[in-house]
Amino acid sequence: MAINVLEKRALKGAVGFVLLSLALVAFATWGLGINVANCIPLGTKPYEEASVVKHSGNFYEVHYVTRMWAFEPSVLRVPTGSTLDISAISKDVQHGLEIAGTNLNLMVVPGAIANGRVTFNKPGVYSMVCHEYCGKGHQGMAARIEVVDGLADFAVEGLPSSPGMKLLDAKGCLACHSTDGTAGVGPTFQNAWGQPVHLTNGTTRTLDADFFSAKVLHPNDTTVDGFAPMMPEIQVTPAELKQMEEYLKELKK
Ligand code: HEC
Ligand SMILES: [Cu+2]
Structure with a gap:
């Protein structure tokens, strides 16, 4: 029994739509570089202080502390090609952590750890801003990540003091x-x-x-x-x- 022309069209349309959806999912996953970091196991004690730990290769674990009205660390310098697993906690009210020019955009709620991962393939200065209104110093709440070609080691400023x-x-x-x-x-x-x-x-x-x-x-x-x-x-x-x-x-x- 021959398939009616209209039925054929409907079938083609349906298959095309499914393929398009799959392509969009693939694009969102790889094309946009959205990378969800692993979950933190339940019961993990939130950290108290900011820190930067270099793991193998160009992989870094960066623990940010947000507070009115600053990010710790305030400056982080890493070699081009570095991947940063970023966590953030807040010492006071709700803050936001957005790194301009990347897909990283976290909501930092007191009592919880926010997570994200970014790979910096292009050198440059990436500014970090707070996107949650957090009081009178909100406008000035900023930090930056400097991505530098050929840098041998990372450098950091504005970490908590000795x-x-x-x-x-x-x-x-x-x-x-x-x-x-x-x-x-x-x-x-x-x-x-x-x-x-x-x-x-x-x-x-x-x-x-x-x-x-x-x-x-x-x-x-x-x-x-x-x-x-x-x-x-x-x-x-x-x-x-x-x-x-x-x-x-x-x-x-
Ligand atoms: C109310 C202000 C004040 C506070 C608080 C204070 N100092 Fe001083 N300090 C001074 C002044 C003024 C001088 C210089 C005059 C003098 O010698 O008394 C001084 C001098 C010194 C010197 C002399 C050497 C130098 O050139 O630096 C040292 C060391 C010092 N302070 C350490 C400390 C330490 C450590 C603390 C905290 C435990 C402290 N001070 C707290 C005011 C203060
Ligand atoms: Cu803020």
Whole structure:
């Protein structure tokens, strides 16, 4: 029995439609480069701090922390061809994490880990922006990923600070002492370690472990020339002093 011309047409149309749908799915999967990272097993403890871990080849695991109004890390530099498995958590409210020029667009909800994967095949500067209104500093909430040809190793800026820096912050030292060279109530800590310190009594000391602990434990015994004697006595343990020292040494450039 011959198939009616109209039936033939309908069949062709149906088959064509199915093929078109399959092609679209294939295009969405490979063509657009949408790549869904693996799920995080239930019970995984969310991380507390941002970090970047390099796995084999050009594969990186990047843990972003979002908070009002910053991304940590703020700058990540990787070689061209790198694949980044990106996770993000929020320390406060809901944020967004979008990397311009890629398909990565995450909603970062407090208490959960958002995930995505991107491969950067073209060198350039990719800006990361928050696309969820998150308060008055929202406009300025941005970071970037720099993809560079022939880069030997990755580099990162704006990661959470060392234990020493946290201590200086927690003890209030950074209210009077800067770490970037800017003038404050007290001398800056940048490039200070190992340098001579001129005192008002006419003597000169070197900022070493001895003078550091003496100054912190008995701030009023000596006064740095050119500054007001207004450093308060702050309780710190010998172990804490040691951690602070380690950090001050890092600030030497
Ligand atoms: C209220 C402000 C204030 C705070 C808080 C403060 N300092 Fe100071 N600090 C000063 C001032 C002012 C001087 C310089 C005058 C002097 O010697 O007293 C100074 C001097 C110093 C020096 C002398 C050497 C130098 O050139 O850097 C050290 C070391 C120091 N502070 C470490 C600390 C540490 C560590 C803390 C936290 C535990 C701290 N300060 C907290 C104000 C402060
Ligand atoms: Cu935000």
